[in-house]
Amino acid sequence: MxxxxxxxxxxxxxxxxxxxxxxxxxxxxxxxxxxxxQADITVTTSTSDSIVYGSFNALVLKxxxxxxxxxxxxxxxxxxxxxxxxxxxxxxREDTADYCYTSTIKISENGFGYKPQAEGVExxxxxxxxxxxxxxYNGNEYKQQLNDVTYTTIEGPKKVCDQENGETSxxxxxxxxxxxxxxxxxxxxxxxxxxxxPTTTNFKVPVWEENSDKPFAEQSFTHHIKTEDTSGExxxxxxxxxxxxxxxxxxxxxTDKKFIAIWEFTPVDCESGEPIVQETP
Numbered sequence: 001m002x003x004x005x006x007x008x009x010x011x012x013x014x015x016x017x018x019x020x021x022x023x024x025x026x027x028x029x030x031x032x033x034x035x036x037x038q039a040d041i042t043v044t045t046s047t048s049d050s051i052v053y054g055s056f057n058a059l060v061l062k063x064x065x066x067x068x069x070x071x072x073x074x075x076x077x078x079x080x081x082x083x084x085x086x087x088x089x090x091x092x093r094e095d096t097a098d099y100c101y102t103s104t105i106k107i108s109e110n111g112f113g114y115k116p117q118a119e120g121v122e123x124x125x126x127x128x129x130x131x132x133x134x135x136x137y138n139g140n141e142y143k144q145q146l147n148d149v150t151y152t153t154i155e156g157p158k159k160v161c162d163q164e165n166g167e168t169s170x171x172x173x174x175x176x177x178x179x180x181x182x183x184x185x186x187x188x189x190x191x192x193x194x195x196x197x198p199t200t201t202n203f204k205v206p207v208w209e210e211n212s213d214k215p216f217a218e219q220s221f222t223h224h225i226k227t228e229d230t231s232g233e234x235x236x237x238x239x240x241x242x243x244x245x246x247x248x249x250x251x252x253x254x255t256d257k258k259f260i261a262i263w264e265f266t267p268v269d270c271e272s273g274e275p276i277v278q279e280t281p
Contacts, residue, residue: 107188
């Protein structure tokens with residue numbers, strides 16, 4: 001959709017010419033000086049639509065022997081930010097301030113795994129989630145199909161400690177909390193013998209829908225932010241948390257592991273969904 005700013009140039013000129021002729025034996029012309037003239041020039045522009053992709057804090061989660069040992073809490077870290085649209089103040093505009101973007105989590109490294117099955121022992125529970133991703137849009141929690149995983153809830157309430165910049169303290173812990181979200185324990189995990197080729201797993205985030213049971217492939221991935229009000233404002237708030245679940249069994253197999261990703265918001269065309277290339281001034 002093409003959007004234009006209106007520039008209005010109005011020029012009003014008022015000029016008065018007075019000529020007086022006086023007849024006499026000796027006629028002459030004199031210059032008549034009036035009060036002058038004026039030209040009023042007014043140049044006005046309306047404001048343009050403004051969309052700001054706000055900064056998100058880094059999500060840093062560190063599990064150590066001191067905060068992730070026996071009888072200690074699960075560790076959680078969070079990132080959040082917002083996208084803000086302010087519409088033009090042009091009262092005569094006929095279109096809607098409507099912009100679009102995509103939300104993608106790009107995982108570049110993941111060495112985490114599930115608890116290995118002991119030889120000769122038949123496990124009653126396998127593939128217990130260790131990394132849980134929780135997503136929120138404007139305060140609404142995602143529970144619909146996401147990528148190739150579904151929303152899951154860890155059995156039983158657990159102690160959960162919130163970290164800031166990789167550090168936590170006892171006053172940041174909550175007892176008896178339910179852990180729920182998407183199991184990303186092995187998403188983006190590249191197994192095999194080193195050296196391994198670096199890869200990136202794109203984790204597309206669909207448009208949030210309440211109580212949606214649509215298959216992932218049938219969901220929309222083009223997020224709209226719009227307002228029909230002149231000078232109106234609208235904000236899209238995003239939040240993501242990752243919890244490393246502390247179980248009552250030895251999780252030594254996940255020591256010295258890394259999960260590295262970026263959460264990317266990309267402006268796209270609302271019709272085609274193609275990324276918009278910003279022009280350099």
